[in-house]
Amino acid sequence: MEGKEKLFNKGFISITLVNFLVFLVYYLLMVIIAVVAQENLGATLSQAGLASGIYVIGTLLARLYVGKKLEVLGRRQTLRVGIVLYFITTLMYLYMPSLMVLYIVRLLNGFFYGTVSTATNAIVTEYIPLSRRGEGINYYGLSTSLAAAIGPFLGMLLLQATSIDFIVMMSSVILAFTVAGCLMLKVNNLDLTKDQRALADSWKINTFIDSKVVFIATIAFVMGLAYSSVLSFLASYVETIDLVSVSSFFFVVYALVITVTRPMAGRIFDRYGENSVMYPSYLFLAIGLFVLSITTSAWELLFSGALIGLGYGTFMSNGQAVALHLEKDVSRVGVALSTYFVGLDLGIGVGPYVLGALRNFVDFKQMYLIAAVLPIICGILYKLFYKGAKD
Template identity: 30%
Template sequence: MQNAQGTTGSPSLWTKEFVLLSVANLFLFFSFQMLIPTLPVYVTQMGGDELAVGLVISVFTVSALLVRPVAGLLLDRVGRRQVLLFGAVVFLACVAGYYFAAAVAVLLFLRFVHGIGWGALTTAYSTVVADIIPAHRRGEGMGYFGLSSTLGMMLAPLIGLYLVDAYGFGVMFATATVLAALSLVLAQAVRIPAGTPAPAGAETSVWANLFEKKALFPALLAGLLSVTYGGIVSFITLYGAQQGIANVGWFFLGNAGTMLVTRPLSGKLFDKKGHVWVLLPGAFAVIAGLWVISVATNEWTLLVASVLFGLGMGSVQPSLLAWTINRVAPHRRGAANGTIFSAFDGGIAVGAMLLGAVAKVTGYAVMYRWSALFMVAFLAIYLYYVWSGKESKAT
């Protein structure tokens, strides 16, 4: 049997399409992550207060969350390339427009629209790469593909801050715009497989197709995981200052670096052994990481916590994505990705709000211990699902 490359054996993972899409995703995440630490500063320089800074984060998350199910539906019904192109053009236009925003209100409007582009584009990327990856290497492929986003999380914030400090916001926005444009060009060069048409008799109503039922259980687990991550990205800097930890950047560096190593390895384990072998130890690693965070008093302790948390996130997140794709029919991959990415986004938002309220009452250290209960719930629900036989019926 010959594969697409004309060689004998199973289909290759490292096709031109997979590499192009991975590099396009790398440029996309670099463009996006450069804005994370710099936009709040930009808002304050424009005269915005703390409320405006908070809205910069929240309006983006809300619009991305709202658009993902719609994007998933359109990916299945209209086509992969059309949704990808729409998201990429909107994303690019908003990044370029930030520098020309004359007021905070204009910036917030751009941020809301930016979230629409981001939600549509990242859902499209995940769906297209799921179409490209050979089924028997899906866990490994999603792990490798996720490295591009992890590299962006690891390096781009530092680059963005450096460019602002050294050259100003104009150069930083221009760099982010060029990276977004390169992502668009590379993605359009990818030969996207034709989507699988829905079989005769399939549900046709829009409402029923906004979410994929077979993706709901992995999405529930994804939401529980993301709640803990929402508590980290929202409060780790404040917690570090409270604990006298001079540089909490070590946590993000250690977390991203560990995920960089863990993603492909856990993906291979997922393909060979199944999700139980990845999700169970990954969940325990997240719990351990949260506990170590809660007792951290210096950079070294925080670095240990980042490694443990990175092991868990780097194992669980891509495995949930691969498991979701494996559970659904090819013509429902767009809706499935929209469903689980909405859970990731929603979990982060819930974590930021709910754990913030907990921290106000208990303090940050106790809050991180309480946040581990979401992963205890993750384990309890997941084990019941597997042991009850529901898992074998659904997959």
């Protein structure tokens, strides 16, 4: 029994490492795309923005389609084909003769990134003991958070010291090793019943979207919307409050807080249930954004980073654990997780446009104050409408 409850088994460690490397390349490339578009291809700021945004469209398409078809196509085959094509489309950044080619490559690269991450999100559940699901998902989610901290930092450093081609080649080498790892990784496919296959082959909306997960995905959308204010506008905001010199440490503090607290949050989730971590995540994000809105000093900026890490960082992984908790049918895990991440990705993707439009009427401080209200709304909606999973 003790062996069955072991969390850090070979499969769990391997798929978590694969996830880290996939996300690391995603963030490495994200840093250079605007530079490629503007400096090499003469793109305007809005055209460079489209080059970033079209990637999200590719990712969302993959999450919807691959999430629905994952078990029919097979987890093993989806992971292997996805990672090979992610590698190939990453190499294609070396040849960028026009903006249109860049858009096409970004769309394809986003699709295969979404394919791989959808597969890894489902595969990791196979290696996590049910009694330690919250803890396991939080450790797994840590790989994403660390990549989000290391990737942009490394990308900016390399962009100043080397060239765009060097970063693409480095990303491709990382993915080449990841391809080798995925080909060697033992992944089991599910044996589907005739009814389960028929459901996956159907084009009804419920085969793309898991109705049990729609509510938590909606909450994820609003939380992503709130957090996008940090991702998109922090660099501009710190200029207005003269804190540019310490702003680079904001995400370092954010990542450190997540690294320390996520395993603890996972254990609390397993022992006391989802509400014990979900409510604090709404509260911490709201307070973090409020502190950000009134920040005038370096310590306040870094303190807000810690609070936002406690809030959004905790929500991201535990929202995923809630989605898994809600869907009992193992053949629907792919659909459940893709539904959750579609909500999260949409919030992050739509947020800059919505908040950017809002920014025309209010200043940065007021915008962050408004963003701070969104997690409170999430907490109220969660209290009113979340019924939990039926065991």
